[in-house]
Amino acid sequence: MTQRNVVFPPGRQALYERYRYSPAVRSNGFLFVSGQVGSTEDGSPLEDLDAQVRLAFTNLNAILAAAGASFDDVVDVTVFIVDPESHFERIWENVVPQFWGSAPFPNVTCIGVTWLAGFRFEIKVIAKLPEGHGE
Template identity: 70%
Template structure:
């Protein structure tokens, strides 16, 4: 089995190791990013929904940056939302601040019943930048 090419954002490796998963894996020109939530440095949820969503995007952007990517490289997004009927308007208000300009990535939204104390999680697949050609 090939060694996984793991990407860790600065300052959060202990949190990922404690929870026994990788924040992102590089494979065949893509970056597969684990679901990111609006967790504070200690891993606890940010209580305010809008602030939690912004923090989830900030955490996502830190993982992307650690791999040399930005949200512009994202091709596929999956959003997980607890009680989407009451929360979707707030979340959709936050998206444009991070989404960038069209063309947008693909999007799948999933309503869930539990996210370990969080209301929102975002999982993405991004294209890795092509290495500089000699």
């Protein structure tokens, strides 16, 4: 196997090293981003759900920017929500439009889960890297 081409956003490398995973990996012109949550630099969750979602997108955008991409380059989104029946509409109406951009939108899969290690929202994406920013 070839060595992974890992992308680290500024300020969070210690967190990824502590939990032994890469925030994102470039491969064949794509960027595969690990699930991002609303965690502070020490890894702790924000209490407020809207603040968690905003910070998850902020963390995601920092990774995309470190790879030379933006949310406009995202082609695939997977969202995990604890208790989506209670929270999905609130998240999708109040917070997501601030980060999502305009149509055409990426494809989305939303999965309801019972546990996210103290978090209530997680987002992972695959982005097509702009020319010159691929592997």
